Amino acid sequence: MKDPTVPMPQVAPPAAPTAGTSASSLPVSASTALQWLREMHLIREFEVRCMQSYQEKKIGGFCHVYIGQEAVAVGCVAAMQPQDPIVTAYRDHGHALARGMSARACMAEMYGRASGCAKGKGGSMHMFDRPNNLFGGHGIVGAQTPLGAGLAFATKYEDEVMLGGKNRRVSLSFLGDGAVNQGAFYEAMNLAGLLHLPVIFIVENNGYSMGTAIHRGTTMSHDLCVKGRAHGLREVTIDGMDVVSVYRDMSVLVEWCREHSRPAIVDMNCYRFKGHSMSDPRKYRTREEEAHHESRDPIINLERLLAGEGVLDDAKLATMLKDVREEVRDAVTFANDSEATPSDELYKDVFVEPWGRYTGSSLPSYMGGATNACTFRATDGKEGLV
Amino acid sequence: MSAVMSNPLFREPLTIAGAAREIEFRDAVREAMCEEMRRDKRVYLLGEEVAQYDGAYKVSKGMLAEFGAARVVDTPISESGFSGMAIGSAMLGLRPIVEFMSWSFSLVAADPILNNAPKMLYMSGGQYGCPIVFRGNDGAGGQLGSTHSWSVEGLFSNVPGVKIVIPSNPADAKGLMKTAIRDDDPVFFLESERLLSMKGHVPEGEYLIPFGHAAIRRAGKDCTICSWGRPVHFCMEAAEILANEGIDCEVIDLRTIRPLDLPTVVASVRKTSAAVVVDQSWSFASPGSELAAQIHRHCFDDLDNFVHRVHSDDVPTPYAVALEQEYLPNVRKICEAVRSATYRA
Numbered sequence: 001m002k003d004p005t006v007p008m009p010q011v012a013p014p015a016a017p018t019a020g021t022s023a024s025s026l027p028v029s030a031s032t033a034l035q036w037l038r039e040m041h042l043i044r045e046f047e048v049r050c051m052q053s054y055q056e057k058k059i060g061g062f063c064h065v066y067i068g069q070e071a072v073a074v075g076c077v078a079a080m081q082p083q084d085p086i087v088t089a090y091r092d093h094g095h096a097l098a099r100g101m102s103a104r105a106c107m108a109e110m111y112g113r114a115s116g117c118a119k120g121k122g123g124s125m126h127m128f129d130r131p132n133n134l135f136g137g138h139g140i141v142g143a144q145t146p147l148g149a150g151l152a153f154a155t156k157y158e159d160e161v162m163l164g165g166k167n168r169r170v171s172l173s174f175l176g177d178g179a180v181n182q183g184a185f186y187e188a189m190n191l192a193g194l195l196h197l198p199v200i201f202i203v204e205n206n207g208y209s210m211g212t213a214i215h216r217g218t219t220m221s222h223d224l225c226v227k228g229r230a231h232g233l234r235e236v237t238i239d240g241m242d243v244v245s246v247y248r249d250m251s252v253l254v255e256w257c258r259e260h261s262r263p264a265i266v267d268m269n270c271y272r273f274k275g276h277s278m279s280d281p282r283k284y285r286t287r288e289e290e291a292h293h294e295s296r297d298p299i300i301n302l303e304r305l306l307a308g309e310g311v312l313d314d315a316k317l318a319t320m321l322k323d324v325r326e327e328v329r330d331a332v333t334f335a336n337d338s339e340a341t342p343s344d345e346l347y348k349d350v351f352v353e354p355w356g357r358y359t360g361s362s363l364p365s366y367m368g369g370a371t372n373a374c375t376f377r378a379t380d381g382k383e384g385l386v
Numbered sequence: 387m388s389a390v391m392s393n394p395l396f397r398e399p400l401t402i403a404g405a406a407r408e409i410e411f412r413d414a415v416r417e418a419m420c421e422e423m424r425r426d427k428r429v430y431l432l433g434e435e436v437a438q439y440d441g442a443y444k445v446s447k448g449m450l451a452e453f454g455a456a457r458v459v460d461t462p463i464s465e466s467g468f469s470g471m472a473i474g475s476a477m478l479g480l481r482p483i484v485e486f487m488s489w490s491f492s493l494v495a496a497d498p499i500l501n502n503a504p505k506m507l508y509m510s511g512g513q514y515g516c517p518i519v520f521r522g523n524d525g526a527g528g529q530l531g532s533t534h535s536w537s538v539e540g541l542f543s544n545v546p547g548v549k550i551v552i553p554s555n556p557a558d559a560k561g562l563m564k565t566a567i568r569d570d571d572p573v574f575f576l577e578s579e580r581l582l583s584m585k586g587h588v589p590e591g592e593y594l595i596p597f598g599h600a601a602i603r604r605a606g607k608d609c610t611i612c613s614w615g616r617p618v619h620f621c622m623e624a625a626e627i628l629a630n631e632g633i634d635c636e637v638i639d640l641r642t643i644r645p646l647d648l649p650t651v652v653a654s655v656r657k658t659s660a661a662v663v664v665d666q667s668w669s670f671a672s673p674g675s676e677l678a679a680q681i682h683r684h685c686f687d688d689l690d691n692f693v694h695r696v697h698s699d700d701v702p703t704p705y706a707v708a709l710e711q712e713y714l715p716n717v718r719k720i721c722e723a724v725r726s727a728t729y730r731a
């Protein structure tokens with residue numbers, strides 16, 4: 001918190017909750033707030049359909065749904081600019097959709113289709129969306145945290161070395177409360193503090209890593225911000241079940257990071273309503289505890305708020321839900337009807353250069369003829385980074 | 387017979403009569419760990435979700451209840467930290483079993499498991515050894531995508547000082563795990579999530595299987611197929627298909643790749659004059675390439691063709707189901723390799 005070299009303006013603390021009602025009042029236009037509600041419903045509906053498709057064995061591998069945490073991705077993305085890079089872990093469908101990936105591309109990826117966001121090569125845990133500046137879901141716990149520092153390093157470098165302070169992008173790196181215990185995270189925070197990187201580490205603190213309640217795996221778990229304090233990071237604790245709080249507190253923090261080019265850590269309190277993945281009987285927590293958190297459902301929270309403000313009524317909500325269901329149903333149909341990733345894709349995207357398959361020599365002239373449909377090309381750097 | 391084989395505990399369980407009991411692969415691994423923990427207080431288990439959750443794959447089910455939290459230790463998601471910690475405790479005389487939920491996650495702990503454990507004895511001039519077992523799921527086949535689908539034997543078999551065990555069935559898993567725990571050196575024990583529910587005959591009584599002793603799963607005269615771990619089952623399937631075509635294959639299950647039982651392989655290839663190596667790791671600088679090189683060296687005058695190799699394709703593991711099946715060393719590829727090696731293509 002106290003880095004003597006950098007001014008530390010106050011970030012507004014979350015407003016004190018008033019009994020019975022939500023603490024939030026709308027900091028944005030009604031249409032924006034309704035858009036948030038729609039996105040949260042979209043994520044939830046999408047995840048429900050994922051679970052169904054998983055049961056039907058249309059989706060394979062590991063599948064981690066985001067139900068209960070929708071306000072975090074939606075509120076955080078709303079507080080960012082579209083050109084701000086985002087990187088996250090394997091519970092990534094929500095971030096992808098909030099960032100603007102189409103439900104079709106996201107679902108098709110899980111179905112292992114050529115029309116998926118990564119041509120069916122990444123799967124549920126590895127959602128990448130270059131046009132929307134989503135630098136991946138990452139399957140290895142904690143792996144995305146140094147990457148987040150690296151994204152911030154690049155945007156800072158771009159401004160300082162290439163563009164002369166033009167863009168001032170802020171990077172977001174999401175991680176779970178369990179990922180806090182990976183060594184890489186501490187190295188990333190130290191680097192970010194040392195090099196003044198504009199990156200925000202958002203700890204989506206849902207209280208559990210698989211079956212391990214946070215206090216069983218993490219020291220000082222009542223105050224996760226202490227982990228960032230040790231590295232000079234600005235810290236904020238946010239109620240992640242309330243999209244308005246997420247948006248409001250993140251907006252202040254993001255602009256502070258942009259202004260000062262400094263890192264921050266967010267202890268984002270939330271709860272995952274479902275199991276860790278599709279095969280988790282949730283024996284490690286009580287149904288009472290779940291019911292308590294379900295009563296804080298971020299979607300119902302927002303619906304109540306919007307109804308109280310007079311911008312949402314039953315008819316409007318029904319239309320919205322119908323619309324969302326239709327969008328997700330369409331995504332499932334699209335995924336189901338799409339062509340499975342063809343086998344010639346196996347050898348594409350291994351290298352940017354079309355070397356083709358390894359046939360016992362590393363000389364390209366001895367390689368087979370696979371050409372590369374890889375979309376990535378490094379720029380010449382004249383116009384900054386893409 | 388060597389000194390290990392004269393040890394009465396070392397027996398070949400598959401030949402034991404009356405072993406009617408069938409248990410799952412995961413149960414066999416657990417039995418081995420429990421028996422050794424009952425026998426030796428220095429043995430303990432640690433890893434993510436091993437205690438209260440009964441193991442992410444239920445391999446350690448019930449062990450917390452029997453041995454208590456001091457000997458079945460839940461860890462945070464800190465592979466580098468808990469691997470290093472276990473190695474330190476082994477230097478002082480404990481005998482840890484470290485569970486990696488997946489060997490893919492051991493890469494986070496590359497420094498302790500590759501730079502500390504296998505070198506401690508050598509670097510200390512024989513003063514400090516490291517009696518430790520690292521175990522967990524290895525290999526692809528479950529559509530987990532490229533970060534979670536490592537076959538680490540490709541990387542790790544390059545390192546001097548480690549023993550690498552890759553059992554293909556429950557009986558071997560038990561006997562090899564007991565040997566691993568009693569071994570005074572670091573042992574990497576590679577299980578397969580795809581095999582954990584596989585059932586097989588496992589004898590009731592105590593037995594250990596020595597390292598470096600291959601098992602001949604199927605006798606044949608036309609071509610030797612060498613493999614280890616899950617792909618052994620693909621080889622057996624391929625051998626059936628090839629038998630119908632008149633190609634009689636001998637399938638050798640190496641069981642450990644460090645040490646590697648060359649004499650058994652060489653004797654077989656001298657008989658068949660053709661060899662195919664099936665290895666689920668990538669081909670470049672792999673255990674498969676090492677075995678092929680050794681066969682070429684020792685059977686140079688016996689071979690009718692070069693040693694054919696079947697590996698996972700030289701690309702990161704894809705997620706899509708058909709791509710992943712195509713990527714793996716599957717039955718079709720093994721059949722093609724054998725036909726080619728025996729000039730029946």
Ligand SMILES: Cc1ncc(C[n+]2csc(CCOP(=O)(O)OP(=O)(O)O)c2C)c(N)n1
Pocket residue numbers: 091139140141175176177178179180204206208209210272276434463465487491494
């Ligand atoms: C290095 C590594 N170790 C273990 C795992 C297996 N694993 C996947 S998710 C997970 C729990 C992570 O919990 P948390 O960070 O709190 O995220 P959440 O699932 O709650 O979103 C574990 C242990 C992994 N993917 N990578």
Ligand SMILES: [Mg+2]
Pocket residue numbers: 176177178204205206207208209210
């Ligand atoms: Mg968590």
